[in-house]
Amino acid sequence: MNLLKFLVATIVETLLRVLPFPCKTGLVKIGNPDRNAPVLLTCNYHLTVERLRRALKGVDAYLLVANSRGINVWCASTGGLFTSHDVISVLKTSGIEGLVDHRDLILPQLAATGVESKIIGKKTGWKVIWGPVLAKDIPAFLQNKLEKTSQMRQTEFPPMQRIEMAVAWAFPISIILAPFMIPFWREAVFPFISLVWGLSFSIFLCFPLYSQWLSPEGRRVGFIFFDFGRGGFQLILWGAIILGLITYSMAVGDFRWGFILRWGFMSLIIVLLLSIDVMGSTPVLKSGLHGDRLLKIHLDERKCKGVGVCEQVCPRDCYEVDRDRHTARIPRARRCVKCGACMVQCPFDALYFQSPRGEILTPETVRRFKLNLVGKRLVKVEGRL
Amino acid sequence: MSTYILMKVLEYAPSRYDKGIRVLTLGGLERAYDRLTSHIEEGQKVLDLGCGTGALTLRAALKGAKVKGIDINPQMLDIARGKIVEANLASKVEVCEMGVAELGGERRESYDVVMGGLCLSELTEDELTYALRQVKEILKPAGLLLIADEVRPKSISKLMLNWLIRLPLVVFTYLITQATTKPVMDLPEKIQGAGLVIESVRLSRMEDFIELVARKPKGG
Numbered sequence: 001m002n003l004l005k006f007l008v009a010t011i012v013e014t015l016l017r018v019l020p021f022p023c024k025t026g027l028v029k030i031g032n033p034d035r036n037a038p039v040l041l042t043c044n045y046h047l048t049v050e051r052l053r054r055a056l057k058g059v060d061a062y063l064l065v066a067n068s069r070g071i072n073v074w075c076a077s078t079g080g081l082f083t084s085h086d087v088i089s090v091l092k093t094s095g096i097e098g099l100v101d102h103r104d105l106i107l108p109q110l111a112a113t114g115v116e117s118k119i120i121g122k123k124t125g126w127k128v129i130w131g132p133v134l135a136k137d138i139p140a141f142l143q144n145k146l147e148k149t150s151q152m153r154q155t156e157f158p159p160m161q162r163i164e165m166a167v168a169w170a171f172p173i174s175i176i177l178a179p180f181m182i183p184f185w186r187e188a189v190f191p192f193i194s195l196v197w198g199l200s201f202s203i204f205l206c207f208p209l210y211s212q213w214l215s216p217e218g219r220r221v222g223f224i225f226f227d228f229g230r231g232g233f234q235l236i237l238w239g240a241i242i243l244g245l246i247t248y249s250m251a252v253g254d255f256r257w258g259f260i261l262r263w264g265f266m267s268l269i270i271v272l273l274l275s276i277d278v279m280g281s282t283p284v285l286k287s288g289l290h291g292d293r294l295l296k297i298h299l300d301e302r303k304c305k306g307v308g309v310c311e312q313v314c315p316r317d318c319y320e321v322d323r324d325r326h327t328a329r330i331p332r333a334r335r336c337v338k339c340g341a342c343m344v345q346c347p348f349d350a351l352y353f354q355s356p357r358g359e360i361l362t363p364e365t366v367r368r369f370k371l372n373l374v375g376k377r378l379v380k381v382e383g384r385l
Numbered sequence: 386m387s388t389y390i391l392m393k394v395l396e397y398a399p400s401r402y403d404k405g406i407r408v409l410t411l412g413g414l415e416r417a418y419d420r421l422t423s424h425i426e427e428g429q430k431v432l433d434l435g436c437g438t439g440a441l442t443l444r445a446a447l448k449g450a451k452v453k454g455i456d457i458n459p460q461m462l463d464i465a466r467g468k469i470v471e472a473n474l475a476s477k478v479e480v481c482e483m484g485v486a487e488l489g490g491e492r493r494e495s496y497d498v499v500m501g502g503l504c505l506s507e508l509t510e511d512e513l514t515y516a517l518r519q520v521k522e523i524l525k526p527a528g529l530l531l532i533a534d535e536v537r538p539k540s541i542s543k544l545m546l547n548w549l550i551r552l553p554l555v556v557f558t559y560l561i562t563q564a565t566t567k568p569v570m571d572l573p574e575k576i577q578g579a580g581l582v583i584e585s586v587r588l589s590r591m592e593d594f595i596e597l598v599a600r601k602p603k604g605g
Contacts, residue, residue, distance in 0.1 A: 024510075025509040025510070025511060026509070026510070026511045067509045067512075083457065085457040085483075085484040085486070088484060088486050088487065089484050089485070089486035089509070089511075089512055090486075090511070091486075092486040092487070092489065092515065093486050093509075093511040093512050093514070093515035094511055123487065368459055368460075369460075
């Protein structure tokens, strides 16, 4: 029964991945926690909480569900909807302080873009420990004395997530556009929907084949809308469809230009729709729609003390910390997705963004102005470029 | 008054907030705030929960009260600070970036009035319970709680009508801000449950907006 519920929730919420699904906030007991049990915290996106419960089977812990307005951890914290205030609030109002003897709080690593560990420590006395990116790694992380392997710190784009994103794009496009076709071109509705799903799955499942050619660098503002990359994988796909259409019409012996043009045009529209933000639909590249994509991360070596918080929160494994010389380096800056987590968390403000024109975006700005559709940080950066 | 949901859009772009609200509520919210702050007297110490751009805070300060406004949105507070300086009220008003969860740090029995405009509907269930408990702690005996907020209608017909009107607005707001407001259920009962005595309640015709005055009993 529980499994069935979980499956239904997974399907519905994956189809409607673009919408928030809030669930109840507050304290959840996992297993039989005692006064030394670990305290974990997450957002109130329903599917996240359900997946966490499943991942934590066999673990005794307290789970705090904070109010992220029903949005997943990474999006909500980067967009300013999941902040230190929400964490402080659930610590103070859930009653957890009376249930455990320690004050160690395990936060999801991806919350580091918006939740400031320093403020939480100052205002509540709780010490923030950054947990792994994925819920499935939590049991191993707890057993490993709260140490993360570099694998646990990184976002990847594995097949399962690629399928989720393909569905998340295909479903809204089909249910928004198909109803318009019913009055005019009823017989085309089914082929249209198949085309949308087929293309969406091809684009996302083949991601590793062409991802090396996707890059926000060198693109000009004004032509930021379609993520084709230099390989133009989607356009190659489109060409294959045209070829297929021609072969098909010749094979059935009924070649008509109208047919080719109509479906060629239709599939081009679908390819363009799906390509609006391929990079932003992945956890491994920065969205092509954000002004922030052109920023570069820099380290001020005079301020860096090599404590390595940056390494702990970076989801792209950009950092290397030299424990002997007490300093960090950014040898893999190319992989950076400009999430800002390292800047927000660095206790010495040793990191900053620089725009191509040389303007500096300080940690204070990144902490204050979150990244969202109408947010100030975006406006500010775009205005400057 | 379902238009309050659209205020979420404005909250995302605080610089447009004040003007937008006036247009959206046709001045209704301003009148509600005027009625509410008419209970405040000169020299009183007032706390404004979720002060935002300072609508209630400024009204109270203009009546001669000493006001502390708290909110978790730093951009809204920036606008509030600007308005305070402009109105020459900096000596009377203090605004802080903090949430209701931090009310435990305020001194007990130190406020004559605690007020909140469209704040309680932003809170989670736990937060609301906690906030009301703390409000009772920090109010002086016979101190006032003044609330203007979105509530869930009690009569089924009005609830349905309210849903019908809200639905398109909710969808629109969701798409822009990925957020929504949550009208409070059984607010008067919850306030009574926290040990405060309701003095007056004014509901909108649609029963979806409340103006409420409650008092802490003299005995504490």
